[in-house]
Amino acid sequence: MRVPKRERQRQLGISLEQNPFLTDEELSRQFNVSVQTIRLDRLECGIPELRERLKTVAARTMEAEVKSLQSDEVIGEIVDIELDKRAISIFDVSEEHVFQRNGIARGHHLFAQANSLAVAVLDDDLALTVTSTLHFLRPVKAGDRVIARAIVDKDRSNDKRTFVEVFSTVENETVFTGEFEMYQTTDQSRRKS
Amino acid sequence: MRVPKRERQRQLGISLEQNPFLTDEELSRQFNVSVQTIRLDRLECGIPELRERLKTVAARTMEAEVKSLQSDEVIGEIVDIELDKRAISIFDVSEEHVFQRNGIARGHHLFAQANSLAVAVLDDDLALTVTSTLHFLRPVKAGDRVIARAIVDKDRSNDKRTFVEVFSTVENETVFTGEFEMYQTTDQSRRKS
DNA sequence: TCCGGATTAGCACTTGGTACTAATACCAGT
């Protein structure tokens, strides 16, 4: 018994996690055991066969693609909106949004939520950000639910320029504020037919 | 001949693009033809079998996962860096970064490139953005290669605060500028041992 | 020396195919 069974099974799991494309035969060569041993190991560990593994990996892709497509238009989920006035979106921070080193959310995700909310509230085919000023007040961690509130500043806006202010909070504490000067092509005086 | 062959093959392609998990048998039921006909159609259209389809879809996932992991730390690729002084990164804008409606890059991608470059140039375990002011000067389109240059403003910086300026250009034309006030935990006076 | 877990071998069977051949079906043109 070169490598104890237990250790081999552990490595098997790791190998397949890294590369789910390995067949039993390839694995048997890798571990210097027979194909049958590999099968028994997979059975004991509850690891499905190659075809099943690929199926689940592929399924994960499709899901991710759909998700990234829909979540690309607006970062965060809009829960309330009154066009040209105000809007609210929710964004759940997870592991992939934070720095590995300190667990703090990367600034651009907070910006993305705020910016896309500013775009969405304007209901214009060509609303673009021209200038913006941001303040990151408190660090945001994985697991936090960030609620962003956008308010269109009517007073400072004119035909071509609209000012949107966004406040993002986590548990009622403001973590981020942003001021966005937006450019709009649509003539605002002709709007609201 | 209910549906002409040509049309059926077109639909077949669409079906499989949306859902690569369909077996020939399921497809034969969907189109009310024999399994053999489906096989001939796939052959003529050069569409591989189920297992091969899943393999490529799964491969795409793995690639994307690796890519997103490495590209998550820094948005864009750093091509030159002198710590605490300056840095340059390149970011190729593709279809997934732009608004579908007008083909213009979404602001948060430009911000992400600039912001992560500002973080990278500081070489600090806990460099966080506190405040920033952005100017989006020209629209950026898919296919554009954005070059961001970050410069640390030594004069305005002190122990706890560092100012970084980022200029992003496309073909020598400035498309974006950002000023980042960064917070650093490491005591700068004790740095550079 | 004998027991028991670990390993290996062998065989039948399954899925979802390929590759190939042969039989129909159907429609148009003459």
Add this chain to the structure above:
DNA sequence: ACTGGTATTAGTACCAAGTGCTAATCCGGA
């Protein structure tokens, strides 16, 4: 009505990568 050509269907042998099961073999320790 006959013929030709395309489209479709059927059937067979075979493959990869398995599952499930039984049986044989190995090997190490009390």
